[in-house]
Amino acid sequence: xxxxxxxxxxxxxxxxxxxxxxxxxxxxxxxxxxxxxxxxxxxxxxxxxxxxxxxxxxxxxxxxxxxxxxxxxxxxxxxxxxxxxxxxxxxxxxxxxxxxxxxxxxxxxxxxxxxxxxxxxxxxxxxxxxxxxxxxxxxxxxxxxxxxxxxxxxxxxxxxxxxxxxxxxxxxxxxxxxxxxxxxxxxxxxxxxxxxxxxxxxxxxxxxxxxxxxxxxxxxxxxxxxxxxxxxxxxxxxxxxxxxxxxxxxxxxxxxxxxxxxxxxxxxxxxxxxxxxxxxxxxxxxxxxxxxxxxxxxxxxxxxxxxxxxxxxxxxxxxxxxxxxxxxxxxxxxxxxxxxxxxxxxxxxxxxxxxxxxxxxxxxxxxxxxxxxxxxxxxxxxxxxxxxxxxxxxxxxxxxxxxxxxxxxxxxxxxxxxxxxxxxxxxxxxxxxxxxxxxxxxxxxxxxxxxxxxxxxxxxxxxxxxxxxxxxxxxxxxxxxxxxxxxxxxxxxxxxxxxxxxxxxxxxxxxxxxxxxxxxxxxxxxxxxxxxxxxxxxxxxxxxxxxxxxxxxxxxxxxxxxxxxxxxxxxxxxxxxxxx
Numbered sequence: 335x336x337x338x339x340x341x342x343x344x345x346x347x348x349x350x351x352x353x354x355x356x357x358x359x360x361x362x363x364x365x366x367x368x369x370x371x372x373x374x375x376x377x378x379x380x381x382x383x384x385x386x387x388x389x390x391x392x393x394x395x396x397x398x399x400x401x402x403x404x405x406x407x408x409x410x411x412x413x414x415x416x417x418x419x420x421x422x423x424x425x426x427x428x429x430x431x432x433x434x435x436x437x438x439x440x441x442x443x444x445x446x447x448x449x450x451x452x453x454x455x456x457x458x459x460x461x462x463x464x465x466x467x468x469x470x471x472x473x474x475x476x477x478x479x480x481x482x483x484x485x486x487x488x489x490x491x492x493x494x495x496x497x498x499x500x501x502x503x504x505x506x507x508x509x510x511x512x513x514x515x516x517x518x519x520x521x522x523x524x525x526x527x528x529x530x531x532x533x534x535x536x537x538x539x540x541x542x543x544x545x546x547x548x549x550x551x552x553x554x555x556x557x558x559x560x561x562x563x564x565x566x567x568x569x570x571x572x573x574x575x576x577x578x579x580x581x582x583x584x585x586x587x588x589x590x591x592x593x594x595x596x597x598x599x600x601x602x603x604x605x606x607x608x609x610x611x612x613x614x615x616x617x618x619x620x621x622x623x624x625x626x627x628x629x630x631x632x633x634x635x636x637x638x639x640x641x642x643x644x645x646x647x648x649x650x651x652x653x654x655x656x657x658x659x660x661x662x663x664x665x666x667x668x669x670x671x672x673x674x675x676x677x678x679x680x681x682x683x684x685x686x687x688x689x690x691x692x693x694x695x696x697x698x699x700x701x702x703x704x705x706x707x708x709x710x711x712x713x714x715x716x717x718x719x720x721x722x723x724x725x726x727x728x729x730x731x732x733x734x735x736x737x738x739x740x741x742x743x744x745x746x747x748x749x750x751x752x753x754x755x756x757x758x759x760x761x762x763x764x765x766x767x768x769x770x771x772x773x774x775x776x777x778x779x780x781x782x783x784x785x786x787x788x789x790x791x792x793x794x795x796x797x798x799x800x801x802x803x804x805x806x807x808x809x810x811x812x813x814x815x816x817x818x819x820x821x822x823x824x825x826x827x828x829x830x831x832x833x834x835x836x837x838x839x840x841x842x843x844x845x846x847x848x849x850x851x852x853x854x855x856x857x858x859x860x861x862x863x864x865x866x867x868x869x870x871x872x873x874x875x876x877x878x879x880x881x882x883x884x885x886x887x888x889x890x891x892x893x894x895x896x897x898x899x900x901x902x903x904x905x906x907x908x909x910x911x912x913x914x
Contacts, residue, residue: 346445440505684723880907
């Protein structure tokens with residue numbers, strides 16, 4: 335058994351400095367000649383223990399930790415790909431994460447979304463408060479530890495930074511996390527450490543690296559133990575076309591050893607498949623060739639796999655060295671059945687996302703919101719997806735949509751969407767996708783309601799006001815109060831017995847003609863067929879007459895009615911039941 339390097343994922347809102355921090359960490363050691371320089375890997379950057387120790391030399395003694403881990407593996411492709419359920423249904427590829435926040439902008443939509451992902455997969459994290467050099471009055475001291483640089487700032491600048499940091503503490507608290515600046519923490523097992531840094535000046539990077547390494551070693555050591563000679567197990571980060579090689583897989587290896595010529599098992603939308611590794615590649619940072627061939631890779635590492643038959647591999651899915659193919663196939667397909675293979679015959683939305691982790695997170699979010707899912711999977715949005723949604727729309731138009739997270743919409747799908755009117759709703763933020771779907775549903779219901787107002791007869795109820803008869807017949811003109819629903823010109827009126835008494839010719843409000851009257855209004859109507867004092871009297875309750883077809887229509891579209899309208903509809907339905 336040995337301890338492998340922790341895998342560190344980087345999350346956060348766009349433009350808050352995720353990539354710049356990784357670039358700064360890499361750049362801080364580019365000129366180093368000694369052993370332990372930063373190694374570029376496929377989809378990752380490896381920082382050796384010696385490098386972290388060297389950067390920590392300027393830290394106070396209490397910040398230094400005797401490291402036993404070999405180093406840190408930073409994943410360069412942040413996001414949902416790092417949080418797919420791979421080791422088992424509840425684990426994630428990332429051991430620990432950095433949640434990056436622009437200290438001046440604070441929490442943004444993707445910050446909140448990232449916290450949701452971290453909570454869902456129970457991944458410990460450090461909050462990196464980036465861009466401290468943007469705090470008004472801050473003077474940067476390149477490459478210095480944060481605490482050293484902070485001590486040199488004027489008191490009012492220190493106070494400004496503290497105010498920004500405590501805004502972050504408050505936001506974390508709102509989301510259920512207790513936190514504090516890293517040097518003020520009393521219990522790292524209960525509090526989230528906030529590390530202020532500047533990616534631009536590299537202030538605070540030494541503390542950040544030492545804290546990630548130290549906390550990983552202290553709290554995750556058992557999780558980091560691996561069989562060095564055990565079978566390789568990893569996660570597919572990306573499926574890429576490489577000139578001269580065809581389809582290749584960018585893989586993060588998190589357990590064991592992977593060798594050239596190993597037989598590996600991976601997942602496709604049609605089930606588990608196997609192939610034999612023809613080559614293992616790593617970036618070539620010094621030569622003219624893009625990649626260098628290696629014979630083996632040992633966890634934790636990033637590596638590119640070259641092999642036949644990889645075209646349908648799913649990003650975010652596991653890739654394991656085969657021990658017993660049939661046993662391994664059954665096991666892996668059972669774990670991912672609910673995400674990849676199960677398609678319900680019931681009406682529901684169509685979901686496409688960029689990785690298995692994204693699919694699973696999206697399906698959970700949608701299902702928790704009470705929205706059924708007909709089909710969910712990894713991959714581009716095709717014409718077939720839109721046609722499938724069109725079939726659903728024939729049964730329930732509000733479910734006849736395709737939801738896409740961070741995937742390409744093929745031209746054929748866009749054309750089919752345009753021709754059929756089936757919407758393709760897309761976002762690169764999962765929560766925004768659900769919001770946009772809800773907004774579309776609300777807009778469609780409002781549109782349908784407006785169309786219904788123009789073409790349907792709506793339920794309505796009124797009372798003949800005493801002392802306000804202006805003409806008894808041909809037409810009768812009298813005052814009413816609308817008790818609920820709507821009254822429009824051309825509507826036929828009936829009494830409590832369900833008998834038609836007349837038809838609304840005109841409506842007047844304050845001597846002005848109007849087309850419609852709504853609940854609570856008092857106005858005058860003129861009606862053909864009514865003889866006031868004979869078939870209609872003072873204080874009589876009158877209803878809008880609905881035909882049998884209109885009653886059937888409103889049974890199907892009852893959701894469009896308001897509370898008072900639903901009650902009036904039920905009254906009318908009961909009154910007219912004996913006639914239909």
